Each structure stands twice: as C-alpha cells, then as structure tokens.
Amino acid sequence: MPISESLVRDSIGRAVSDVCSRMLGKAPILRHGFRLVPPSPGEAVPPTVVGAAGITGSVNGFIHLYFDLDFANHCTRRLLGLLDGAVVPDSSVNDAVGELTNMTVGAFKRALSAAGFSCRLTTSSILRGGSFNIEPITFADRHVFRFEMDGGGLTTDILIETALVSRESPFP
C-alpha cells in the first residue's frame, strides 16, 4: 500500500511542530504551495545547513532538513538558551541541527509506524554549503514542505521509495 501525500504532510507537519514547540518554544507555520527550485548554474545560493536521516523497514526513505544558515544559528541559540545575536561556533550549530533532525525524523517515523508503516531510524548526518542540489533517485516519491518562523525557516525534503510492485526497470 503506498503512503499517501496527506499522511506524509500531516506526519511531518506534526513532527516539525512538536519538535519546535518543545525544543524552541515556538511552532512554525507551514507555507503552502512551496516548490523547491534547483539553483541555476552560477547562481549565488545562500549558505545552508542540512540535516539528514533515513528510515528503514516496511517503508524506506530519506529525509533532508534544509536550515537557512541564519535560521540554524537562531535555532541553536534558542535551543541552548543563549541571547539573540550570541555567536555560536559551527560545531555547536551542526550538533544542534543534527539533534533537531534526529528528533524530527524520529517523530515522523513514529507517526508512520502508528499508521501501520513500521520503520526505524538510521544515523543522522550534517551537510553544509550552498552550491549543491539533492536529486531524488529513480523509484522515490518526493514530498517537499516549507516551515517558517521568526523570519527564517526550514525545508523538509522527503524521499520515499515507491512500492516494489510498481517498479519497472529503468534500463531498456
């Protein structure tokens, strides 16, 4: 049975809201109609911190959380209870984004498990940069959502492997 768009949207929406409310003291707002547009060649791309974690089990997939760099710094300060404008080292931001990713993907996978798609988390990782573009592999459905708060935001990019029964060979 394929996972519906509404189950993915509701599950990630609740996960992001729950993590931000509990850990940052504020829930972000889902921006409707958002589309992830790959940068043009040579286009200046704002620096981003990306947290990534996978799910594996009766459903397999990978979730990327793109944090605008300023927003990643802002989240780290809120998480650690620091004053606005306090300088936080990159290593602290990476650790904080990694933990927020782990919590968000954990809450997302618990929602999927509760809906009958039992799965487990993989180890999370962090990617930093600006000029990169994450493309889905063949046989993966992509679900992209944008959440905003405090003048910044994060984008969740969810790749879920399509059901094996619907697979066709990509090779002639």
Add this chain to the structure above:
Amino acid sequence: MRFKVLTVDDSRTVRFIVRKALASYECEVIEAANGAEGLAQAVASRPSLILLDVVMPLMDGLSMFEKLRQDTSLSSIPVVLLTAEADCEEVSALCRDGARGLIVKPFSEVDLLAAVSSILDLPRRAPAGAPGRHASRRAEAEVSPKSTFG
C-alpha cells in the same frame, strides 16, 4: 553534592540542555558521549541517576544498560532512557527489564524534570546572596504525557 546525575548522550546539545535544566538544583551533572565513556563514568562516580540516550556510537545505550545490569555494583543505579526510537521493541524490552523511565525526544525541560524528580528528591540550590537559607523544595514539574514510566 548529595546527588550526581550522569547524562550519557552523543549530542553535546542534549547534554547542555540537561545540565542547564538541573542547574537550579543541588546536584552535580557528569557527562559522557557514548556508552563506553558512560560505563567508565558510572564506575568512577557512582551516580544517583543515569540519563541514557539509546542510539550512540561506539557503545549504544542498549549495550550500556545491559552491562550496568550485569555488574552487581552498578545494577541498582536507576536509569532513565532518552530516545526518539520510543516505539521500537528493544526500548520496550528495556522498560520491562528495569529502566525506571522513558523520555521521548523531543522533550521539554518540564518532561526532563518530571522524570528526574520521580526518582530523586532534588533540593533547589540556595538563592545567591542568601546563604543558609536552604530551600528544600522538590523539583517541581508537571507530569507530562511525553514522559512515561514503567
């Protein structure tokens, strides 16, 4: 210090949050970044309570918990698990096998204090400038549905 709390988590962020949450209480917070370090710290410092992350590198929380239970000198130390994997069978088994509590990530400071104060009667630190006025108020925390205890 009458109480020592050992926080074992590979995330410096989580260890910082634990330290900050307990800063108002009369307890010493000790840190370890994985199960192997946590076990060594448990032997060295004999904590009153261990807050144990489940998924960690080198030695995970499940293995550390098992080793604590096998060591008669450490087996009586209460352990509260912290995890985003609360629905997995291994964690459920640990809750049946003697873990004193489970904190599901994400958690608030209230969740954390509820879990700790259900095991330790932590007194608050005396306010600065008022030596001798030792407040003995127990950690006040509402029991939240995010904290479950087996």
